[in-house]
Amino acid sequence: MPPKLAAVHSRPGVALYEVAKLHLREAIAGGLFQPGQRLPSTQELAKQLSVSLVTMHRALKELEEAGVLRRVQGNGTFVTEGGAGTLQKLRVSLAVQNTASFADYYHNRILEGITSAARESGVEVIIVPLNETPPQRCDGHLLLNPTAAQAERFLARAGSKPSIAIGAQLTNMGWIDIDNNDMVIRAINHLYMLGHRHIGFVGGDDETSNSRDRYKAFADHCAKWPEITPCPLKTESWQLTEKEVPKLQEILQRKRRPTAIIAGGYYLALEIYRVAASARLAIPTDLSLVGVDDPPSAGYLSPPLTTLRQPLSLTGQTALLRLREMVQNPGLRLRLVFQAELIARGSTARLS
Known part of the structure; x- marks a missing residue:
C-alpha cells in the first residue's frame, strides 16, 4: 500500500503552502518516502493534505528548488538522493x-x-x-x-x-x-481621502534602513503631490529626544500647523499623543495620527491608534x-x- 500523509491545518501567521511543504519534508526525512521514490500525483497529495491544488503545486515547486524533489516531465515527482537528509540539525x-x-x-x-x-x-x-x-x-x-x-x-x-x-x-x-514606501503611501492616501493636505511626518534618520526608507518615502511622495504641504520632523532614533520634543511643540503651535501626522514608529506615535495633549490639541478632532506597528495596546489608547500593521x-x-x-x-x-x-x-x- 502506498504511503499516505495526514491532513495539515493552518497556523497563525504561516502561509499554508509553507505548512504543506514542511509536512512533506518531515515525511521524507522520516523515511515515509525513500530516495528515488516517486511521490503520489499533485492532485492526490493535495487531497491527502486537504489543501488546494495551487497550494500543493507551490509547496512541491519550492521543494524542487530546494533540491529535495526532482520533477521529470511526464513521469512524475521523485525524492532526490539527498532529499531524505534535508532536515538535518x-x-x-x-x-x-x-x-x-x-x-x-x-x-x-x-x-x-x-x-x-x-x-x-x-x-x-x-x-x-x-x-x-x-x-x-x-x-x-x-x-x-x-x-x-x-x-x-x-x-x-x-x-x-x-x-x-x-x-x-x-x-x-x-x-x-x-515595503516601507508602500506603507507611507497607504498612510498619506488615507489622510488625503479624509481631506488632510498639511501633513507632518515624525520619523528617524537613524542608522536602521526602516527609518531612513520611511522618511525618504514621505519626502518623495509629497514632492510628487503638490497639493500636499509636508511638515517633517527628522528624529535621531525611534523615540523623541529632549531636544526634539520642543521642536514638535513648535510645529504644532504654528499658525499653519499640520492637521495630521504620520509617526514613523509606534513609540513615536505614543510621544505624539503626549505632546499633542500638552499643546491642547485633541486627537483626532484637532490632529489626526497614523502610527506604525499594531501591538495589543494600540487598540486601547485614547483614542485607539490608526496604524500600519506589519507582518x-x-x-x-x-x-x-x-x-x-x-x-x-x-x-x-x-x-x-x-x-x-x-x-x-x-x-x-x-x-x-
Missing part, C-alpha cells in the same frame, strides 16, 4: 543591533516568528551582536536591520555562509523586508525557513517583500 546565528531590545514589540514579534519556525524545523538559533564574530560552527546567518556597512563587516568575520538580512535590502546578500511574525518565520533552504542549496538567493495593512481606528478623522 542546523545551527544559525541571529545578529542584532547592540541597542535592540526583544522586550519591544517589533523585535519581539520577529524573534517569535524565527523561534517558532526553528522549533518546528529543528534549527538551533544563537543570538549575537552585529558587531561581534558569530560562533564558528554556524551554518547560516540572519541579520536584523543591519546597515550595509554592518552587514559587510559581519560577513567578513563570519565567512561565506548563506545569510539573509531582515528589514534591509542589501546587494551583497539575500534579504526579506516590509512581523511571518517575516521572521519566512526568513528562518528560507535560510534553511539556502544552507542546503547555496545557489538559492532570496529577495522578498511583504506589505503592511492599514488598520483604521479612532485617531484619524475627516478634516472639519
